Amino acid sequence: MQELKEKLGKMGYKEVIEIDETSFMAGGNDVYVYVKKVEDGVELTPDLVDAINYDAMELNPFPAYAWITNGVNNVYLNVEEMKNIPEIPVLKDIDKLNIRKREYTPIDKWSNRMYETLQRRFDAIHEQIYAMKDHVNNSNDAIDEICKFVFMEVFRLNNPDYKLKRGNLAGRRFSEIFDYSYLQNAEDRKKVVEEIREAFKEIKDHEDYVAINDQGEKIKIFSPDEYIKLQNPDIYESIMKALQDLGSISINGEVYKERATLADLSGDVLGRVFDVVLRRKYKNDEGMATYLTPRQVTEAAVEMVIHDLIEEGTSRIIGRDPETGIPTLRILDPCCGSGGFLIKALIKIRNFLLYDLSGDKKEHEKLFKEMVDHCFVGADNSPGMVLKARINMALHGAVKAPIFQTLNSLTNTGLKPETFDAIITNPPFKKGGISAKVKGGKEIIEMYSRDIDEDGNNRMSPDGLSLGAKPNSKGKWKPVNSIDPAVLFIDRCLQLLKPGGLLMIVVPDGILSNSEYQYVREYIMGKKNSVTGEFEGGKAILKAVISLPQETFKLSGAGAKTSLLYLKKKEHAGEKQGPVFMAVADEVGFVVKNNVEVQLGDDHNDLLKIVEAYKKGVPENME
Numbered sequence: 001m002q003e004l005k006e007k008l009g010k011m012g013y014k015e016v017i018e019i020d021e022t023s024f025m026a027g028g029n030d031v032y033v034y035v036k037k038v039e040d041g042v043e044l045t046p047d048l049v050d051a052i053n054y055d056a057m058e059l060n061p062f063p064a065y066a067w068i069t070n071g072v073n074n075v076y077l078n079v080e081e082m083k084n085i086p087e088i089p090v091l092k093d094i095d096k097l098n099i100r101k102r103e104y105t106p107i108d109k110w111s112n113r114m115y116e117t118l119q120r121r122f123d124a125i126h127e128q129i130y131a132m133k134d135h136v137n138n139s140n141d142a143i144d145e146i147c148k149f150v151f152m153e154v155f156r157l158n159n160p161d162y163k164l165k166r167g168n169l170a171g172r173r174f175s176e177i178f179d180y181s182y183l184q185n186a187e188d189r190k191k192v193v194e195e196i197r198e199a200f201k202e203i204k205d206h207e208d209y210v211a212i213n214d215q216g217e218k219i220k221i222f223s224p225d226e227y228i229k230l231q232n233p234d235i236y237e238s239i240m241k242a243l244q245d246l247g248s249i250s251i252n253g254e255v256y257k258e259r260a261t262l263a264d265l266s267g268d269v270l271g272r273v274f275d276v277v278l279r280r281k282y283k284n285d286e287g288m289a290t291y292l293t294p295r296q297v298t299e300a301a302v303e304m305v306i307h308d309l310i311e312e313g314t315s316r317i318i319g320r321d322p323e324t325g326i327p328t329l330r331i332l333d334p335c336c337g338s339g340g341f342l343i344k345a346l347i348k349i350r351n352f353l354l355y356d357l358s359g360d361k362k363e364h365e366k367l368f369k370e371m372v373d374h375c376f377v378g379a380d381n382s383p384g385m386v387l388k389a390r391i392n393m394a395l396h397g398a399v400k401a402p403i404f405q406t407l408n409s410l411t412n413t414g415l416k417p418e419t420f421d422a423i424i425t426n427p428p429f430k431k432g433g434i435s436a437k438v439k440g441g442k443e444i445i446e447m448y449s450r451d452i453d454e455d456g457n458n459r460m461s462p463d464g465l466s467l468g469a470k471p472n473s474k475g476k477w478k479p480v481n482s483i484d485p486a487v488l489f490i491d492r493c494l495q496l497l498k499p500g501g502l503l504m505i506v507v508p509d510g511i512l513s514n515s516e517y518q519y520v521r522e523y524i525m526g527k528k529n530s531v532t533g534e535f536e537g538g539k540a541i542l543k544a545v546i547s548l549p550q551e552t553f554k555l556s557g558a559g560a561k562t563s564l565l566y567l568k569k570k571e572h573a574g575e576k577q578g579p580v581f582m583a584v585a586d587e588v589g590f591v592v593k594n595n596v597e598v599q600l601g602d603d604h605n606d607l608l609k610i611v612e613a614y615k616k617g618v619p620e621n622m623e
Contacts, residue, residue, distance in 0.1 A: 004035055004069070012091025025063055028091045034063035034079065040071045044601045046295060047119060049075050050272060053082050054112035065089075073601030081351060082268075084299065086608035106251040111266045114246065118273045121242040122146070126277065128238055135229040143278065144384055145230050146239070147391045148200065150274070151221065152178050153243045154394060155203050157263040166202050174199055180240035189233035196236065197228045209394070211373070211402040213414045219404040221390040223383060268347065271395035278338050278388060293340055293426045293506070294552060294597070296588045300607040301504045301564055302344040304544070305422050307615050308502060310352060316421060317349065318357075318367060327371045330420045332496065334409035334427070334489070336378030339389030341424040342403070343396055346376050369397075377420070378403035379412060410444060410488050415496055417463035423493045426506040429486035429560065436481050444468065445479050448488050452477045458523075460539065462499065462569075467491040470519050486511060487520055490565075494524075494539050497569040503540070505567075508560040512545065524567065525577060535577040540567040544581040546610060554592040583610040 005016055005026060013026035013033055023036045034056040038044070049068060056066045056079045065088050066077040076085045129142040136142050155162075156175045164172050176182060177195050186192045204222040211219040230236065246260040262270055309316055309329075319328040329349070333341045349371065353364040376398060380386050386405045393401040406412040409427075436442040448468025451459045456476030458466050467487050469477040486507050493503045511517045526538025544566040552562060566581075589605030590597045602608055 001035075001037060004037070004067070008033060008035070008067075008088070011088065019059075025059065025061075027061070027063075029094075030061070031091060031094055032059075032061050032063040032065075033088055034059060034066040036066065036068045038068065038070050042070050043599050044068060044070060044073055044075050045599050049077070049084075050082070051116050051119075053077055053079060054115045054269075057112050058109050064094075068601075070601070073599075073603055075602045082272075084602055084605070084608055086602065086612050105266075106254075106256050107249060107264060108266050109251055110249045110256075110260070111264070111269045114265060115269050115273060118242075118270065119277075122273060122277045125239050125242055129230065129235055132232060132235060134232045134235055140384060141229070144387060145228065146277070147387050148222075148226075148228055149239045149243065150391055150395070151209075152196075152200060152203065153240075153262060154399075155206065155209075157261055158208065159203075159206070162203070162206075164199055164202055167198065169195060169199055169202075174203060178240070180237055180244050183233065183237050183240065189237075190231075193231060193233050193236055197231075200228050209399055211400045211404070213402050213404060214416045214419065215414050217414065219402055221387065221394075223405075268396060271343070271392065274392055274395050275340075275343075278392070293337070294588065294590070295340070296590070296605055296607050297426075297506070297548065297552060297564070298340045298344055300546070300611050301424050302341060302348060303611050304566065304614055305424055305502050305504050306345060306348040306352070308543075309422060312500075314357060317352065318364075320367075327367060327375055329371065329375045330377060330422075330498075331375060332377045332415070332420045332423045333425045334379050334412075334415065334423070334493070334496075335425050336380050336389050336403060337382075337385050337426075339378055339392045339401075339403065341426075342376045342378050342389070342401070343392060345422075345424065346372065346393070346396055346398060349375075372396075372398035373400040374402070376401050377415075379406045379409045379415070381406055381408060408444075410485065410492055411447060417495045418498050418501075420496050420501055421498055422502040422504075423497060424504045425489070425493065427486055427489035429484055429489075429508050431484050431508075431510070432482040433485045434483050434488065436479070441482075444488070445483065448483075448491060449477070449479045452479075460537065462539070463495050465491050465495055467520060467523060484508070484511070487517070490520070490524065490567075494567070494569055499569060499571040501569045502543075503565075503567040503569065505565050506548075506562050507565045509547070509563055510560070512563060512565065538570070538577075540569050541575060541577055542566075542580050543568055544583075544614060546582075546607070547584040549586055549588060551591055552588055581614050583613070585610060 001024065005024065008026040012028045015027045017025040019025065023034065025032045025034050027033065036052050052068050053066060056063050063079050066079050067088055068075040076088050077083065078085050125146060126142050129136060129145060130139055136145060156178050160175045162174050164170055164174055177199055183189060183192045204226060205220055209221050213219055243262060248255050249257040249260045249264060257264065317329055320326065321328055331342065331345050336342060350368055353368050354361065357364055376393065378389055380389065383405050386403055389403045390401065393403060404414065406414065434441050434444055436445050445468040448465045451461050451464030451466040452469050453459060456478060458477050466477065467490070468483065469479045471477050490505060493505060497503060511520055522538065524538055524540050525542050526535040528535050546564040548562045548564065550561055585606035587604040587606050589602060590599050
């Protein structure tokens with residue numbers, strides 16, 4: 001610990017406040033760093049880091065940064081934003097005006113303490129459901145059932161007086177039926193379980209939780225035939241008690257509220273707990289083998305895109321449609337999984353509006369409340385993933401987020417061309433994954449050849465699709481026999497973006513380097529003029545390429561080497577290609593051993609420094 005104090009002292013943080021044997025604060029000029037030393041060998045997992053960050057929030061004075069170490073690996077945090085940073089800044093380099101100080105209320109402190117409590121409860125619920133095999137087949141089914149109970153509890157808190165309208169339950173309050181004490185004290189507990197199952201069938205369609213897509217179609221969280229599979233009263237009681245019996249809100253012996261509810265939690269506590277459950281319990285080898293993008297990649301991608309959106313001017317963030325008054329910012333993930341990219345984007349936009357943007361804070365709060373219903377759009381072909389994404393977004397305040405199931409985001413008509421400001425996504429990819437010889441493949445390839453005229457010329461229309469075809473030796477474009485879906489997703493995303501829109505997409509490296517995909521690269525950037533050295537034609541400006549290590553998607557069984565490809569759709573045909581930011585991440589903060597992600601800490605996450613370099617405008621390539 002003395003070594004850590006000396007190091008911070010050399011960085012300007014000379015004032016030391018002892019906390020206990022494993023932690024202290026170091027400060028200077030009213031800027032403090034919280035240092036936590038965990039036991040040697042203890043893994044710096046994301047949930048451990050979150051828990052320590054919440055501990056830091058309760059300290060007085062409030063620390064701007066936190067440094068967590070196990071003696072070998074380190075994690076550095078911006079405490080209030082709960083964001084990983086590449087390093088603790090030297091005190092003299094800090095712009096004090098950019099450090100927000102906030103007085104945490106008793107409710108905030110209680111919420112922070114509930115983080116670990118709820119995490120343990122959710123884990124125990126999942127294990128109980130999975131162990132008892134109560135009409136569930138696997139770990140992912142158990143998560144789906146937890147989602148339904150979380151939805152019912154959120155509904156109960158938001159609609160305490162709602163009276164059911166159907167069948168034998170007509171006229172009864174849902175909040176009275178979905179109450180663990182009612183179940184606990186009932187003589188016929190199985191009857192109460194059936195009442196809850198029946199009530200769920202009605203409230204799952206409530207208008208407050210129905211989103212609207214671009215076609216004006218209603219998007220419900222649950223499918224019409226969805227029901228609660230669980231039937232064991234003991235499991236019902238465990239889940240409902242875990243969600244409803246939060247005890248009193250008391251700090252230092254003073255009681256602020258006798259019976260707390262999830263609605264009392266401040267910040268993103270509940271949403272972050274839910275994220276941890278998904279990260280820990282979701283099994284990639286079940287169902288459709290969807291893999292959740294590692295948080296390190298999610299955070300880096302979103303950080304760069306939102307930074308650029310803000311840099312382009314606040315009008316893009318706070319704009320409204322002059323006719324409808326609806327916020328105009330639109331961010332999409334057409335392969336959203338559990339909604340990781342969208343949630344990170346939502347949080348970044350919220351923090352910008354509520355904390356960083358000057359002006360009328362009440363107006364900004366009002367704008368954000370409207371944005372959560374319209375601005376963060378997602379689609380996925382897995383109904384289980386859509387359910388998780390909708391619940392996850394609801395826990396972050398976006399109960400009507402337009403996230404919907406689609407058989408195929410490549411062909412879905414619910415997304416309008418040239419309507420999105422940014423797309424951040426990790427699409428499925430497999431060389432030759434879409435074949436004209438397989439049912440449905442021919443139709444997709446034909447759809448992605450519609451911008452090719454009868455003579456084989458590519459019109460290069462801003463909202464056209466062409467990459468279902470490729471040029472032959474004479475330069476005439478002809479439909480292909482098979483294609484990697486990642487290629488088509490690039491085409492599709494460029495079609496969906498507004499002029500000047502931003503695309504951050506995970507792609508296999510072959511698309512960026514193999515000669516067989518040169519036509520794809522030329523379609524994106526245009527051909528390089530050998531005389532002027534400038535790129536001519538093309539649909540987009542290449543902003544950045546960040547190479548990811550093989551380890552990144554190893555847990556998913558994906559063997560392909562991947563990169564983050566960052567593009568800007570051209571605003572006009574003559575727009576010129578500028579310098580390209582290129583970087584190689586050798587490490588992303590974890591390794592995969594025995595099919596488990598082992599966290600290594602931020603010292604081993606190159607993406608943090610790469611993102612900071614990009615934001616500062618470092619021109620040279622990074623290795």
